[in-house]
Amino acid sequence: MNSGLVSTITQPRQPHVVVYPxxxxxxxxTMLRLAELLCLAGLRITxxxxxxNHTRLARNADTHPRLSASYGKDFVYKVVQDGIDGDATRTEETIRTVHSKYRDDVRxxxxxxNEALPVTCxxxxxxxxxxxxTAEELGIPLIVFRLIGPRCFWVYYNIPRMIEAGELPIMGEDGMERLVQSVPGMEGIVRGRDLPSFCRVTDISDPALQTIITQTIQTPxxxxxxxxxxxxxDASVLAHVQKHCHKIYTVGPLHKHLESRLTRISSERGQVPFNSFWHVDRSCLDWLDKQPPRSVIYVSFGSVTMMTREQLMEFWHGLANSRERFLWVIRPESVAGYEQGSEPVELKRAIEERGYMVGWAPQEEVLEHNAVGAFLTHNGWNSTLESIAAGVPMLCWPYFADQQLNSRVVSEEWKIGLDMKDVCDREVVQRMVQDLMVDWKEEFLKSSREMAIAAKEAVSEGGSSWESLDSLIEDIKSM
Structure with missing residues (x-):
């Protein structure tokens, strides 16, 4: 028998994974990074x-040509419509629109x-x-990737318990301050105020809350x-989640994990680029190069947060009055009623003396920079993990979704920052910036550095996240 024919027949088919963010x-x-890690392991990705988003990435980052050059036909895009018109702001109000559109089109x-190339998972x-x-009907295994942290997932999972116990809806200021007792393993930490923003409703039939419940309880x-x-x-809460979702993979922080794997292949490929939807202004790195070590507070509220001009001014006065150096990202069209150049004279002077402002920054590089001593953040899960991995303490001002919970855990459980949720006052901003950058600086830096070491160990060869990803890859291949 022809040996070439035998080889062709017995060679296993390359696994084909569809990644659906x-x-x-x-x-x-984040899902691009997981997809690239899977591709590095020899899996084919759609x-x-x-x-x-495809257009914005092409305009503002080198993601498309880089992935094409690195992986060729093993990494391809499937471009779809998301149900939102043009440049409409992608905020909480748009979530149900997108959700409905994707639900209708998923089949x-x-x-x-699957018809174009059989899907492994x-x-x-x-x-x-x-x-x-739909995946079950088509006989395709499906893995869920939660982009929130395990603690937030666990809170979402226990929303029915909170409703049954009368802890939801939250009733008045007393309810905001009362400790929640219906989330196993998190008693004594979480107040009503710290629950994810979707829980801040007066009616438990609220569509956003019900969508969160429905989607979360399907996960097992x-x-x-x-x-x-x-x-x-997250070991303590993962033990509780494990009782309901028996197979769990912890593979983060993904940006450092991808960097670690790329460096293992070639030291020249170790730097992980940022997949940005906005133009990245790298001039801020030159400015940081001129600042003393750990002297700058980096300010960025992420890709979704919206604020009023009044809130902007409170932060600005607080930062100016703190007398600390600051690098501030003000995303285009993220502040209602604000035009650049309309600032009071004293604030303009603060920028000239000790500040720098950009529309968008290479955040991971900024946080890793030696000049950065703290991060004023909205506490999205990605930003929180990036700050942890860089060993940078946080001043937390959450906006929505999981951010309220993240800020509480940062301050009360991990002890690597301060929580300023539901407050936007220049005196509070000034005081907390000084606490973080001066009064308690060494304490916060010490605890943050310890956490950063643990994160690095996890994504190094033989670490918990490295081994978990290896297990995920092998399980996909076995499908």
Whole structure:
């Protein structure tokens, strides 16, 4: 018999993984990194991306040509519509629109992809577990990737318990300050005020809250659950989640994990680029090069947060009055009623003397810079993990979704920052910036550096996240 024919027949088919993110920058960016890690392991990837996001990435980052050059046909995009018109702001109000659009189209999408090239498994965003039904009908294994942290997932999972116990809806200021007792393992930490923003409703039939409940309780039906975290950071709550979702992979922090794997292949490829939807102004790195070590507070509220001009002015006065150096990202069109150049004279003077402002920054590089001593953040999960991995303490001003919970855990459980939620006052900003940058600086830096060491160990060869990703890859191959 022809030996070449035998080789062809017995060679296993290359696994084909469809990666299916919710179309927000933080979701797309993180799932692109997981997709690249899978591709590095020899899996073929089809990455589902909205036309809007595909265009923005092409305009503002080298993501498309870099992935094409590195992986060729093993990494391809499937471009779809997300149901939002043009440049409409991607905020909480748009979530249900996107959700409805994707739910309607998921059957035809999965069928088309499976017919073009049989799909080994689907890695779906945890906010789209409605896709489990279609995957089951088509006989395709589906893995859920939650882009929030395990603690937030666990709180979401226990919302029915909180409703049954009368802890939701939150009733008045007393309810905001009362400790929540219906989330096993988190008693004594979380107040009503610290619950995710979706829980701040007066009516438990609220559509956003019900969507969160519905999508979260479907998770155990998936083949497995993936988190962008590491064991040491979230071990206590992962033990509770494990009772309901038996196969869990902790593979983060993903940006450092990808860097670690790329460096192992070639030291020249170790730097992980940022997949940005906005133009990245790298001039801020030159400015940071001229600042003393740990002297700058980096200010950025992420890719979704919106604020009023009044809130902007409170932060600005607080930063100016603190007398600390600052690097501030003000995302285009993120402040209602604000025009650049309209600032009071004293604030302009503060920028000239000790500040720098950009529309968007290479955040991971900024946080790793020796001049940065703290991070004033909205506490999105990606930003929180990036700050942890860089060993930078946080001043937390959460906006929505999981951010309220993250800020509480940062300050009260991990002890690597201060929580300023629900407050926007220049005197409070000034005081907390000085606490973080002067009065308690060494204490916060010490605890943050210890956490950064643990994160680095997790994504190094033999670490918990490294081994968890290896297990995920082998499980996908066995499908």
């Amino acid at each position: 919710f179309p927000f920058q933080s979701h797309v960016n 990455f589902v991306i909205s036309e809007y 035809s999408l999965f069928q088309e992809l 689907i890695v779906a965003d945890g906010y789209m577990t409605f896709s489990i039904d 039906r998936a083949q497995a659950l993936v988190f962008n975290t590491f064991e040491k950071l």
